Amino acid sequence: RMCDYILADENYELVPAESMFSSVFYRGFSTESIFEFGYDEDIQVNDATRSLYGYQNNRNGQLAFPATLVAGKDSPFEYPAGNYIESKNDVDIRWKDFFVNDPGAGTYQIFKYAGLQRTENFDGSKSTYSYRNNTSNWIVYRLPDIILMKAEAVLQQKQEEGLAEALALVNITYSRSNAGDTLSLDYYDNSFDKLVDLVTRERQRELMFEGKRWFDLMRLARRAGSPSPLVSFIARKGEGSEALGKMSQMNALYWPVNKGELEANEALVQNKFYETTTSSSTLQ
Structure with missing residues (x-):
């Protein structure tokens, strides 16, 4: 019900793809921002994002996107859905804009919040990343989060009867970042479980580095009554067995x-x- 209330508010709308990064994460307080902490260089600097993600004077923040998730079977990008490939690297702007894609660097630094703009060369094969020298805001909730929350809720409430509605919601955020491309139920064999996985992937792609992922995985664990789904995802990051072993009980989470x-x-x-x-x- 709260999702419907927000989605019905005409004051909120998605920012077009071409200006999404600069409007939402650089300037801040965009039309898709619902609850956002504003920072000012002269009053209060957002030291957390500067330290963890980076900025002009320190481009190597403490955190980075795991190389195991950038490409390959565990990545949410270039994901095979039947004969269709979700979020192709040369199409999905989130693969280009949200972290630094420079394989020669050996690490994939976070660019969301840390960056000013990304520019491509003439054939789109290489990007140049410019960093901000001012402080960033921090978004707690924005419209895509609510859209995908509703998609998740629709699936859990309506099960198979909610497949088409949930996919339509996912397509709102997916098509924005993928040059208008949309997903079809046929790609997922009209399967409830595959749609649940799709929503989880789309939330990972859209909301990465925004503090949402742990809670998304916690909901999976709670629905399963076991930490196994969460541990399975954490293991994809290459975490050691000791860290994973500590998550073997629900209370440990x-x-x-x-x-x-x-x-x-x-x-x-x-x-x-x-x-x-x-x-x-x-x-x-």
């Missing part, structure tokens, strides 16, 4: 309750995972 809060309120109960797996006084 949630934070512990702070010791001070437990002492202040006897009605609070510690997360069972931290009661049994750690002796740290800061967690118990």
Whole structure:
């Protein structure tokens, strides 16, 4: 219902593809922004994105897009859906704009929020990335997030009866970034499970580096009643077995309750995972 309320508001609309990066992530407060924190160089700098993603004076932020997800079977780009290939690298602007595609560099630095603009050479085979020297905003919610939230909700509520409606919603964000191309149910054999996977991929492509991915995977785990779906996705990043092993229980996916809060309120109960797996006084 809340998704419908927002989608019916004519004040919100998607920014055209050609100006999406500059309008949404560089200038900020675009027509698709719903809740956004504004920063100002003279008042409050967004140090988090500068440090983690980078900017003009430090182009190598602490975080980068895992090379295992840029291409290959685990990537959301160039994904085979029957005889169709989703999000071709030479078409989907998100593959070009959201992280730096320079295979010679060895890493794929985040460009969303960190960048000013990307320019292509004459045949589109190489891009030049220019970085911002001012501070960026931070978007908490924007219209594509709501559109894809509704697609996910429609599938879970209506199951097979919601396939066409959910796909139509996915196509709103997908076609914007893929030169007007649209997806068909035939690509997914009219399968509920394949549409669920599609929504998960499209959210990854559209909302990468916006703080949404963990919560998307948590919903998968909660629906399954097991951390297995989440762990499967995390493993694609090349995480070590020790890190993955710590996620073997559902309770391990949630934070512990702070010791001070437990002492202040006897009605609070510690997360069972931290009661049994750690002796740290800061967690118990």
